Amino acid sequence: MIDRSARRKQIPEPTIARLPIYQRITTELLRGGQTTVSSDQLGRLAGVTAAKVRKDLSSIGSLGTRGSGYDAAALVAGIAATMGAGETWRVAIVGVGNLGRALINTRGFLTRSYNLAALIDSSPDLIGTTVAGVAVQGVEEAAASLDEPIDIGILTLPAHAAQTAADQLIGLGAHSILNFAPAVLSCPPEVRVRYVDLSIELQVLSHYARSAEAGRGGLLSSVGIQPTTAPGSADARGAARRS
Amino acid sequence: MIDRSARRKQIPEPTIARLPIYQRITTELLRGGQTTVSSDQLGRLAGVTAAKVRKDLSSIGSLGTRGSGYDAAALVAGIAATMGAGETWRVAIVGVGNLGRALINTRGFLTRSYNLAALIDSSPDLIGTTVAGVAVQGVEEAAASLDEPIDIGILTLPAHAAQTAADQLIGLGAHSILNFAPAVLSCPPEVRVRYVDLSIELQVLSHYARSAEAGRGGLLSSVGIQPTTAPGSADARGAARRS
DNA sequence: CAATGTGAACAGTTTCACAGCT
DNA sequence: AGCTGTGAAACTGTTCACATTG
CATH class of the missing domain: 3.40.50.720 (NAD(P)-binding Rossmann-like Domain)
Structure with a gap:
């Protein structure tokens, strides 16, 4: 039995769920004539931090070029390969x-x-x-x-x-x-x-709406705790704050 | 300003998403005439561990009775209250x-x-x-x-x-x-x-289907690593193994 | 010099184990 | 005796900081 299971280490599930987002965004950029993407731009458009983008993409292999970013076409292809596209x-x-x-x-x-x-x-x-x-x-x-x-x-x-x-x-x-x-x-x-x-999605939103409502006369959950991003939900959030 | 924001500590989001599941199951049990539920039974039906059920429920207050479990009606009401039901x-x-x-x-x-x-x-x-x-x-x-x-x-x-x-x-x-x-x-x-x-849901499944396919001639992802539950997905999984 | 890739610190959840009620 | 409630340990994922490279 040789090495087998060569895939570096098993990609974490949250990463798997974000890859299609990067893919979609990059495809869109490609269509707009852009041939290269940085983790920063990708992060801004996907509503996640640049570091997360890099970690995520590094888990499918080193597709980027230091100094210039990721080749858009290669990135799309790389994600497609990991996600099992190509097969029907x-x-x-x-x-x-x-x-x-x-x-x-x-x-x-x-x-x-x-x-x-x-x-x-x-x-x-x-x-x-x-x-x-x-x-x-x-x-x-x-x-x-x-x-x-x-x-x-x-x-x-x-x-x-x-x-x-x-x-x-x-x-x-x-x-x-x-x-x-x-x-x-x-x-x-x-x-x-x-x-x-x-129905669970709606109920989760209700729960937070309820908190927000209570907050109207008191604390607003997102004030001044983190100077950068709001603590927010587990996944993608509103991006494009500064720069 | 008195205490305010008395809610113990802010309930973690994964817990919030599981509460409606417990509520649904308990409502069903109530309908079947059962008046009390244990964390063990609830866990089995919800596809999570009993410990997780207890942690989850403890975050909305001490609704259980040691030795006998949770009062089904009180539990449903308690979850409804935290989730913001009752309001429209x-x-x-x-x-x-x-x-x-x-x-x-x-x-x-x-x-x-x-x-x-x-x-x-x-x-x-x-x-x-x-x-x-x-x-x-x-x-x-x-x-x-x-x-x-x-x-x-x-x-x-x-x-x-x-x-x-x-x-x-x-x-x-x-x-x-x-x-x-x-x-x-x-x-x-x-x-x-x-x-x-x-479409992301489907793609995530494709990714794992792809692994499973590869695994057919090699390792099956769920063999023998954990003696109890398979490492599986982040959320509820097939329950009812033993007991 | 700009931007990736990654070890190390950090944060959030889950699991464990058991003390504490009933 | 049975089952909850909860600190502490283990784990998983995220953020940070920086060495590395084109």
Whole structure:
């Protein structure tokens, strides 16, 4: 057994989630004719510190040139490589309600890299209809007609049906699940689940709105603690303060 | 000035995001006739460790009873109080396309606590139409007709229009923004922004799917490192392993 | 000289272990 | 005896500062 797992050290998850942002911004800059980006500019546009940009980018290899910055095209390609673009992922969506249909039709969600391999729903009213050129099937039907396993499953259905559907997706080969249902899934550890819980997002905002409200007659959370950036949320924030 | 800001110490953001999960689960248990929950059970159902549950809940006050657990009803009420439920938040949605409409119609997203105060879009085709009983307006129109400021703004529009819309929402009073557009917003620090970037979610999953694929002929990321739980994602994961 | 890459300090969360109630 | 509440330890990610390099 030689070295294997050469990828330097496993990239931290927050970094993984920021890479597509850098990629998007850099692509935009490229389109504007810019051929090189500095960590400073990238940070400003992404709402993070320049140091974070450098740490993040260094984890995918040394793509920058000291003194001048990162080559925009190389950067985009480098991020694409780490993110697994280039490959085409077979996606199945379970739940063809409002949200499912909206996702399918949202430009920029299912790009070239994602192939809608199956559209699954349990409602007899929907089975047999076609959305975006793909026929809606029941689970058994889908299982029978799929010749290759799927890679990614998306759950856009009510909470009570989520666990069953997740199990079925795993049965169809999914190793990754994007779950929009407000339910915690119990899956084997090799299956990666990401939760997008819209009602939780609103509730988190409510909580802070509540604090802000209280703050109106007292302390404002962001006054004068840090001279540079507000302590703020965990992720990207308003950039462009000074310079 | 007496004490003020009595809330023990400011609850960490990851905790804030988990509280609604505990609340949801406990509500469900209550409905099933259970009057008391242990951190262990709650953890199992929420896909987190019992210790984390206890730390999380301790940050909103001592609601548990040693020896028997948490009173389910009191727990739900306690979480509701910290999350700012009970109040009604005025929400404006900008962008009445697929996603905007889907959110409005998704049961469980805009609950009693959220009042859809304005529906804004720039398209003349949409202005004047009605969605879920609310008329779609242009921005100026909405600004003129609103008598009270809004609390929360939701952006469901293309990236290129996001910053302008965010500025307008802030102009309408928003201190919290939920941004679905794939764009980083630049907002004053007192405005709390949460990003839900669907294409990034898919890309993150792709990245891990890619690793898993490579792993098929080599190491499986979750083998034998931790005897208890897999290192897994940052948030809730498959629970119910033993016990 | 400008801007990257990175070790070291720092900060925020999670996990552990156990004292303290009931 | 059972289960919470919480300091202390461990860990993970961020920020800092600076040596390094084109």
